[in-house]
Amino acid sequence: MLHRSIRSAWNHFRYIPLLSVLTVSRRRRFEKRSRALGSAVGFVMRWFPPALWRFEREVLRVFPNMPRRQRAELARSMGRAMGRTLFEIYHCAEFQARADRFHPAGPGLAALEAARDSGKGAIVVSGHFGQWEAVRAVLKARGMETGAIYRRQPNPHYQRRLRAGIEAGGMPILETGRSGTKSLIRHLRQGGFMAILLDEKHPEGEMLPFLGHPALTSTAAAELALKYDLPMVPAYGLRRADGDSFDVIFEEPIPHTDALTMTQAFNDSLSARILADPAQWYWMLRRWNMPRA
Known part of the structure; x- marks a missing residue:
């Protein structure tokens, strides 16, 4: 007590x-x-x-x-x-209501619209770079509401505010873990869209190069894209110099090959973004820490 x-x-x-x-x-x-x-x-x-x-x-x-x-x-x-x-x-x-601040571009957006029109789901992959919620804001405004995976915060005050904010950006919101994975699969199979941030350390992931160093990386997004034949689109909300507006870039969908190759393609995509503008990435993730044995 x-x-x-x-x-x-x-x-x-x-x-x-x-x-x-x-x-x-x-x-x-x-x-x-x-x-x-x-x-x-x-x-x-x-x-x-x-x-x-x-x-x-x-x-x-x-x-x-x-x-x-x-x-x-x-x-x-x-x-x-x-x-x-x-x-x-x-x-x-309030952030999403400021539609004039978002400037979408890139071939991935058309690929996502094609998936929506055909009734298929899609996986949007990004990282803690720029403003990742700008990506979901653009998609929601275009009739492609996109859910998200998030990690529960140990501090209940942060957790309450963070959860409410993420929910406002698009539903469903699923926690990491087994129950969240089951709900994620069901959502995708029903034609839903889901955004996943892949730059956090994943203890059960694969060691793949990220910014030139081996990092434990989840291959789950690529595995789901392959299993259910879904587009896997890297997308980024780059904050402009004014601080208030965003270039929301949807890159080409990652070609379907195998889970390791596809996940590495995303790592390379995000690494290039970070090297070009390191101030926009959240360097506090302890991305390369090894889990305790």
Whole structure:
């Protein structure tokens, strides 16, 4: 009982900074509220040592010769971008209503429309890069509501807000795990669309190169695409320089070959995006950590 009380108090304490920023900025315009949280997270990334150390460990793995000053600026830029992304997810209904901010392009969009018109499902794969909810916003506006897979947050305050935001972006929302997988298969077989972020470490995945280093990667999306003959389309919501609008790029569907080759094709696609604009990727994922034996 004491342990549970301490954990509850700690969860409340950790949530206070975010709640404070959201409360203080509540009466401002959407863009100003978004920038406020972005600035707060950027400050933390630049000046809070544990966050900076974790960030630098990952960045130096990929960019070993990057100067310290450049790394510090990259940390702050990434923090600002991720703070804005978090705010937009928390307020996803309001975010999606801003249709003039989304600029879709790329051949994958036509492939998804063809799948919808033929009554087939589809798998949209992306990563924690740019604003991934912009992808679902574009699809929903075009009659292709797209569900999502998400990982439950241990802090119930973050979990409640995050779940509500993701649900506003499109249904169904499924948790990782066996029950979520069964629901995912049923949804796809019924002609549904699903978005999956493939850049998180997956303990039961395959070791595949990502940004030049082996990383445990789930091949489930490719396996489902092959089994049910579904298009697997990489898509990204690139935040423009103004911070408020997005180029939503739908790449060519990944050719059906085998699960490892298809998953590697996605890793290569996302790696190219990150190398071109590293500030838009969330470097705090511990992507290359090995699970404990």
